[in-house]
Amino acid sequence: MKFQSEPKAFQDHSDEAQSPLVVILGATAVGKTELSIKLAKNLNGEIISGDSRLIYRGMDIGTAKPTMEEMAVVPHHLINVTDLDKPWSLAEFKQAVDKTIIDITKRGKLPVLVGGTGQYIRAITEGWGIPAVKPDHALRKILENWGKEIGVEKLHERLAVIDPLAASQIEPQNLRRTIRALEVIFSTGSRFSELRQNQASPYRICKIGLCRPRVELYQRIDARVEAMIGAGFVDEVQKLLNMGYSPDLPGFSAIGYRELVDYLLGKTSLEEAVVLIKRRTRVFVRHQANWFKPDDPTIKWFYVEAGYEKNVEQTIIEWLAKHRR
Numbered sequence: 001m002k003f004q005s006e007p008k009a010f011q012d013h014s015d016e017a018q019s020p021l022v023v024i025l026g027a028t029a030v031g032k033t034e035l036s037i038k039l040a041k042n043l044n045g046e047i048i049s050g051d052s053r054l055i056y057r058g059m060d061i062g063t064a065k066p067t068m069e070e071m072a073v074v075p076h077h078l079i080n081v082t083d084l085d086k087p088w089s090l091a092e093f094k095q096a097v098d099k100t101i102i103d104i105t106k107r108g109k110l111p112v113l114v115g116g117t118g119q120y121i122r123a124i125t126e127g128w129g130i131p132a133v134k135p136d137h138a139l140r141k142i143l144e145n146w147g148k149e150i151g152v153e154k155l156h157e158r159l160a161v162i163d164p165l166a167a168s169q170i171e172p173q174n175l176r177r178t179i180r181a182l183e184v185i186f187s188t189g190s191r192f193s194e195l196r197q198n199q200a201s202p203y204r205i206c207k208i209g210l211c212r213p214r215v216e217l218y219q220r221i222d223a224r225v226e227a228m229i230g231a232g233f234v235d236e237v238q239k240l241l242n243m244g245y246s247p248d249l250p251g252f253s254a255i256g257y258r259e260l261v262d263y264l265l266g267k268t269s270l271e272e273a274v275v276l277i278k279r280r281t282r283v284f285v286r287h288q289a290n291w292f293k294p295d296d297p298t299i300k301w302f303y304v305e306a307g308y309e310k311n312v313e314q315t316i317i318e319w320l321a322k323h324r325r
Contacts, residue, residue, distance in 0.1 A: 050115025118291020
C-alpha cells in the first residue's frame with residue numbers, strides 16, 4: 001500500500017449537531033491498540049472494538065486481543081461478549097455499537113472505535129442499513145453443505161459472479177458472511193448489495209488511519225505470529241476444541257485458528273501451519289487496503305514513527321475544538 005507523503009486534505013462533511021466519534025483504523029499489526037489506549041486515556045475516551053473476532057470469549061492470543069492490563073487502563077467495549085457457537089450478525093454488531101456510542105457520549109466521554117475489520121468499521125461510519133431479511137435455515141444448511149463440498153473460496157467466487165459488489169466487501173475466507181449474502185439473494189431475488197441502503201451517519205466522525213511501509217508491516221506480522229505461538233496459541237485452540245466447539249464454527253475461520261485446527265487434527269505440521277498463518281495474514285492485509293484506501297479524503301493518515309502519537313492527538317484535539325465551537 002503506497003501512501004502519499006502529503007495526504008489529501010482531511011474532509012469532514014458531518015453536521016455540527018451530531019455526536020463525535022473518533023475512529024482508529026488500519027491494517028493488522030500496524031499498532032492500533034497501543035495508540036488507541038494512549039489517546040483514550042489522554043482524551044477522556046472509551047474504546048469500542050471494531051474487530052469481528054474480539055467479540056468471542058476464549059479467542060485471546062490468536063486475535064491479539066488487548067490484555068487485561070491494557071483494558072484496565074481505559075474502559076473497553078464489545079470484547080468478550082459472546083461465545084464461539086453464538087456468532088453475531090453484522091446487524092447485531094452495528095446495533096450494539098450504536099447503543100454503546102450513545103451510552104459513552106451521555107456520560108461525557110469520547111467514543112473511540114478501533115479496528116481492522118473494514119466491513120464493521122464502514123457499517124458504522126457510513127450508516128449502513130442492513131437488509132432485514134429473516135434467516136432461512138433450510139436454505140442456509142444447503143449453502144453450508146455446498147460450501148463444504150467446493151470450499152469457502154470457491155463459494156465466494158460463485159457469489160462474485162452473482163453480486164460482485166457484495167463479494168468485494170466480504171473476505172473470501174469468511175464462510176458465514178458469504179452464505180448470508182447468498183441466502184438473501186436466493187430468498188429475495190435481489191442482489192445483496194442492492195438491499196443494503198446507506199443512511200446518513202448519526203455521528204460526526206474523525207477517522208485516523210495508521211500506516212507503515214509494507215516490508216516493515218510484514219516483519220511485524222511474522223514476529224507477532226511467532227510470539228503468538230510462543231505464548232500458547234496452539235494450547236488456546238486445543239482448549240476451544242476440548243470445550244466441544246466444532247471446528248466448522250464461523251469463528252474458527254479466523255486466520256490462525258483454522259490453520260492450527262488443521263494441525264491439531266493431523267492434517268498438517270506445525271511448521272506448515274505457521275507458514276500459512278503468516279502468508280494468509282499478508283494476503284488479508286492487502287484485502288484490508290480495499291476497505292481503507294490511502295486516497296480516501298475522509299481519512300487522515302499517519303505513518304507510525306517517532307513522535308507521531310502527539311501529532312495524532314493534536315489533530316483530534318483541534319477537530320474536537322472545531323466541533324464544539
